[in-house]
Amino acid sequence: MSSRDRLLIGLGVASIGPYVALALAGDLGARPQLHLSLHAFLFLLYLAGVRVVLRPDPGREPASAAVVFFVAIAFRLVLLPGTPSLSDDIYRYIWEGGIQLEGINPYRHVPSDPVLTPYRDRFYDPINHKELPAIYPPAMQWAFALAVLLGRSVLAMKAVFVAADAVLIWLLARLLRASRVPDGRILLYAWNPLVVVEVAGSGHNDPLALCFLIAATVGIIGRRPILSMTALGISAACKLVPLLLLPLFARRVRPLALLVPPLILASCYLPYVSAGGHLFHSPQQYAERWRSNESLFAVIVELVEASGISAPAKSWVDARGLLSLYTQPHILARGLALAICLAVLAALAWRLRRPGSELTRAIFLFTGTALAVGPVLHPWYLIWIAVWLPLHPSPAWIALTGLAPLAYLEAGWVPWVEYLPLFGIMIYSALSARRSQSGAGNRPMPESPVIDSPAASKEIGS
Numbered sequence: 001m002s003s004r005d006r007l008l009i010g011l012g013v014a015s016i017g018p019y020v021a022l023a024l025a026g027d028l029g030a031r032p033q034l035h036l037s038l039h040a041f042l043f044l045l046y047l048a049g050v051r052v053v054l055r056p057d058p059g060r061e062p063a064s065a066a067v068v069f070f071v072a073i074a075f076r077l078v079l080l081p082g083t084p085s086l087s088d089d090i091y092r093y094i095w096e097g098g099i100q101l102e103g104i105n106p107y108r109h110v111p112s113d114p115v116l117t118p119y120r121d122r123f124y125d126p127i128n129h130k131e132l133p134a135i136y137p138p139a140m141q142w143a144f145a146l147a148v149l150l151g152r153s154v155l156a157m158k159a160v161f162v163a164a165d166a167v168l169i170w171l172l173a174r175l176l177r178a179s180r181v182p183d184g185r186i187l188l189y190a191w192n193p194l195v196v197v198e199v200a201g202s203g204h205n206d207p208l209a210l211c212f213l214i215a216a217t218v219g220i221i222g223r224r225p226i227l228s229m230t231a232l233g234i235s236a237a238c239k240l241v242p243l244l245l246l247p248l249f250a251r252r253v254r255p256l257a258l259l260v261p262p263l264i265l266a267s268c269y270l271p272y273v274s275a276g277g278h279l280f281h282s283p284q285q286y287a288e289r290w291r292s293n294e295s296l297f298a299v300i301v302e303l304v305e306a307s308g309i310s311a312p313a314k315s316w317v318d319a320r321g322l323l324s325l326y327t328q329p330h331i332l333a334r335g336l337a338l339a340i341c342l343a344v345l346a347a348l349a350w351r352l353r354r355p356g357s358e359l360t361r362a363i364f365l366f367t368g369t370a371l372a373v374g375p376v377l378h379p380w381y382l383i384w385i386a387v388w389l390p391l392h393p394s395p396a397w398i399a400l401t402g403l404a405p406l407a408y409l410e411a412g413w414v415p416w417v418e419y420l421p422l423f424g425i426m427i428y429s430a431l432s433a434r435r436s437q438s439g440a441g442n443r444p445m446p447e448s449p450v451i452d453s454p455a456a457s458k459e460i461g462s
Contacts, residue, residue: 046402095123248362293407
């Protein structure tokens with residue numbers, strides 16, 4: 001066993017105690033000081049682990065992915081039996097999984113529908129937004145039903161997504177090996193306290209969609225385009241967002257293969273078409289109404305309001321008897337944020353036309369853009385950026401994963417403390433990189449791992 005592995009085991013053992021304390025603390029929402037103190041301690045240990053796996057030392061063996069993996073699983077097993085208290089999403093999962101097993105379409109009936117009164121049990125009261133039907137796509141609904149089939153309990157539901165998280169970590173290790181990056185770097189995702197708490201503690205379902213997204217990336221690198229597009233389609237059938245990434249894969253597959261993800265998504269919805277107009281009612285409501293813990297979106301809203309465009313736009317649509325909802329400043333801001341995301345996506349897709357461009361970096365940059373300008377950034381949304389940190393270890397995003405649990409305080413000062421370090425570190429890093437390039441002159445730049453090389457493809461395909 002290498003000295004790095006022994007050090008990591010020591011850090012892992014030191015982390016077990018705080019995770020046990022989190023598991024036994026009861027309602028963490030009612031005890032924010034305890035929650036945030038334990039998270040801060042765990043995050044410091046995590047940063048020490050990050051330093052261990054990232055520290056270049058040619059004379060020492062790299063950290064073992066096996067050690068990182070088994071310690072990460074231990075963290076999750078400690079939190080698995082605990083009752084979620086930071087989020088009530090898991091109760092919606094159990095409800096929707098349960099009514100599906102009764103043969104009921106979760107897109108057609110809202111939880112508060114009197115027709116469903118006979119099915120109400122102890123999991124009904126904690127459900128959020130009882131006035132809305134199911135929001136998650138069909139593949140996620142099937143995962144809910146599978147978990148309820150295993151046992152109508154919080155433990156069973158959490159176990160399904162913790163299992164998906166374990167597979168996700170394994171796929172990340174394979175991706176890192178193919179990228180010629182030490183696979184011990186999976187620690188940057190697997191040991192991140194925010195990820196551990198949000199998945200094993202609160203039972204959030206994001207790892208399932210990410211599992212298939214990473215599988216899609218692995219498939220592209222291994223020159224298996226149909227496998228990749230199938231995985232991307234299933235990922236989109238778990239959460240709709242991965243379908244937006246299709247342009248980033250476009251240069252690596254034949255045009256006909258690009259039809260596979262939307263066809264898979266559409267076919268998954270077929271069993272639920274009886275819901276009619278309710279099929280996408282909740283995603284529409286989410287897109288139009290939800291707003292929480294945003295960063296740059298708040299700035300975009302202020303700019304729209306300051307522009308004065310809302311009032312004349314409303315007068316114009318009112319004069320024509322049109323719906324004026326979409327002239328409100330926050331709605332216009334959502335449109336502008338979407339336009340920014342699509343522009344970045346188009347630029348990244350165009351850049352990927354160049355030989356040697358990295359698909360994972362493009363996904364990482366687009367994900368970061370969407371999180372930064374979006375109207376909602378719940379702490380668990382950062383799982384979507386954390387999964388790329390082993391390949392692209394950004395100090396700015398790592399810092400945000402440490403600060404994001406402050407959002408549970410729901411205080412006005414929290415966004416400043418969360419996001420000033422994020423953007424401050426980004427600006428500092430950009431300026432430092434520019435100075436370094438200016439000072440380097442004509443010296444060759446060090447090579448970075450290129451994961452689309454033939455060697456990488458051969459390795460990942462083996």
